[in-house]
Structure formats: structure tokens, C-alpha cells
Amino acid sequence: MRRRTFDALATVAGVVLAVVLAVGGGLLLWGHSVISTDVHNQLAAQKIVFPPATSPAIKELPAADAAAMGGYGGQLMTTGAQAQTYADHFIAVHLGKIGGGQTYSQLSAKALAQPKNTALAEQVQAMFRGQTLRGLLLNAYGWWQMGQIMLVSAIVAFAAAGLFLILSLFGVWHLRRAAPQAEIFPGVATKVAANT
Numbered sequence: 001m002r003r004r005t006f007d008a009l010a011t012v013a014g015v016v017l018a019v020v021l022a023v024g025g026g027l028l029l030w031g032h033s034v035i036s037t038d039v040h041n042q043l044a045a046q047k048i049v050f051p052p053a054t055s056p057a058i059k060e061l062p063a064a065d066a067a068a069m070g071g072y073g074g075q076l077m078t079t080g081a082q083a084q085t086y087a088d089h090f091i092a093v094h095l096g097k098i099g100g101g102q103t104y105s106q107l108s109a110k111a112l113a114q115p116k117n118t119a120l121a122e123q124v125q126a127m128f129r130g131q132t133l134r135g136l137l138l139n140a141y142g143w144w145q146m147g148q149i150m151l152v153s154a155i156v157a158f159a160a161a162g163l164f165l166i167l168s169l170f171g172v173w174h175l176r177r178a179a180p181q182a183e184i185f186p187g188v189a190t191k192v193a194a195n196t
Contacts, residue, residue, distance in 0.1 A: 011171030018164040025157030035147030065089040080144020087137040
């Protein structure tokens with residue numbers, strides 16, 4: 001194969017890949033923007049505010065949970081990272097205390113066996129509400145995390161597109177320098193010509 005033919009094919013392939021990666025990066029960036037905006041707007045609409053770092057609600061938490069919550073003290077919840085922190089380091093701790101280490105499912109089974117136990121029924125109701133809120137916040141966190149992965153993927157796609165574009169420019173430069181009769185594998189081309 002002639003060197004110029006190979007250089008032309010490689011250059012065109014590089015340009016096509018650069019365009020495909022740039023379009024893919026743009027779509028990923030758009031997806032990140034949509035997800036981040038939706039998560040922000042939905043969480044902000046709930047008006048959940050983290051307790052101040054110095055409040056008794058934070059001080060009574062275990063040290064690791066208090067440290068995680070204290071980082072957002074007094075802030076309005078607007079990101080998935082905040083939602084995950086609130087769900088895992090505040091609600092989960094309180095649910096553990098309310099249920100005495102038992103899950104909603106375990107408490108619900110006990111309540112069904114004791115239908116006249118109003119204290120247990122109230123405990124089950126509190127667990128249900130807490131687990132529901134925790135699940136919704138973790139769902140918001142999951143979507144937010146997907147948006148973050150899309151952002152990183154978009155950056156990688158744009159970087160790869162730039163690399164392929166630079167390589168394509170080098171291909172054009174090399175195409176102009178290659179002799180018209182140059183072969184990509186001159187030794188193979190000489191043997192093939194000698195055998196025919």
C-alpha cells in the first residue's frame with residue numbers, strides 16, 4: 001500500500017473519530033447539565049436545611065456522622081452529595097435509634113402480629129416515613145452521581161477528540177512529506193513485485 005494512501009486513510013479516520021468523540025462529549029455534557037439542574041431544583045424545593053454544626057442535633061451523633069454532617073452545617077440541601085450525607089449520617093442514625101437496630105420490615109412484622117399495640121404501630125409509622133425520605137434522598141444522590149460520571153466522561157471524550165484531531169493534523173503533515181511512490185512496507189512491496 002502506498003504511504004500516501006495509508007496516511008490519507010488514517011487522517012480521515014482520525015478526523016471522523018474526533019468528530020464522533022466531540023459530539024459524544026457534547027451529549028454527555030448536556031446530560032450532566034440536565035441531571036445536575038433537575039437534582040438541584042428538586043432538592044432545593046424540599047427546603048431541607050442541615051442543622052448548624054454546633055447544634056445538639058449534630059453533637060449527639062457518633063463522631064464520624066457528626067463530622068460528615070458538620071461539613072454542611074446550616075446549608076440548604078441542593079446536591080446529591082449533600083443528600084447522601086443527610087440520608088446516611090443523619091436519618092440512618094435516627095432510624096437505628098427509633099427501631100432499636102431493627103428494620104422497618106422486622107418492626108412491621110411485629111406490628112402485624114400485635115395489631116392493638118399502638119406504640120409499636122407509631123414506631124413502624126416513624127420508621128416508614130424515615131426510610132421513605134432516606135430512599136428518596138439516596139435516589140437523588142444516585143442520579144447526581146450519574147451526572148458526575150457523565151461530566152468526567154465528557155471531559156475524557158473531549159480530550160480524546162483533541163488528541164485525534166492533533167494526530168490527524170500530523171497525518172496531513174506527513175501526507176505532504178511522503179514521496180508519491182513510497183510504500184508503507186517497502187520490503188514487502190519489493191518481494192511481492194519480484195515474485196510476480
